[in-house]
Amino acid sequence: MxxxxxxxxxxxxxxxxxxxxxxxxxxxxxxxxxLLEVLSLSPPKAGKAPQIEEDFGE
Ligand SMILES: [Zn+2]
Incomplete structure (x- = not known):
């Protein structure tokens, strides 16, 4: 492999x-x-994962 x-x-x-x-x-x-998001496997490419913001509101 x-x-x-x-x-x-x-x-x-x-x-x-x-x-x-x-x-x-x-x-x-x-x-x-x-946090990285896999964008592509060939060629291997990563981007920043979408930010998960803590937004509890009210
Ligand atoms: Zn890094």
Missing amino acids: ENNPIECPDCGESKQLASGCEVGQILNCAACGT
Whole structure:
């Protein structure tokens, strides 16, 4: 199997994609803690996951 390093867009850290990883999967960058969304598998590409803001309103 080939290696599929995916790069964190925030800190540039390379991260190994787990086998069975799918587009849309949310990963956590071990280096900076940013949540990443898998955008593409070939070539492996990640973007920042949509921010989930705590908005409890009132
Ligand atoms: Zn990172």
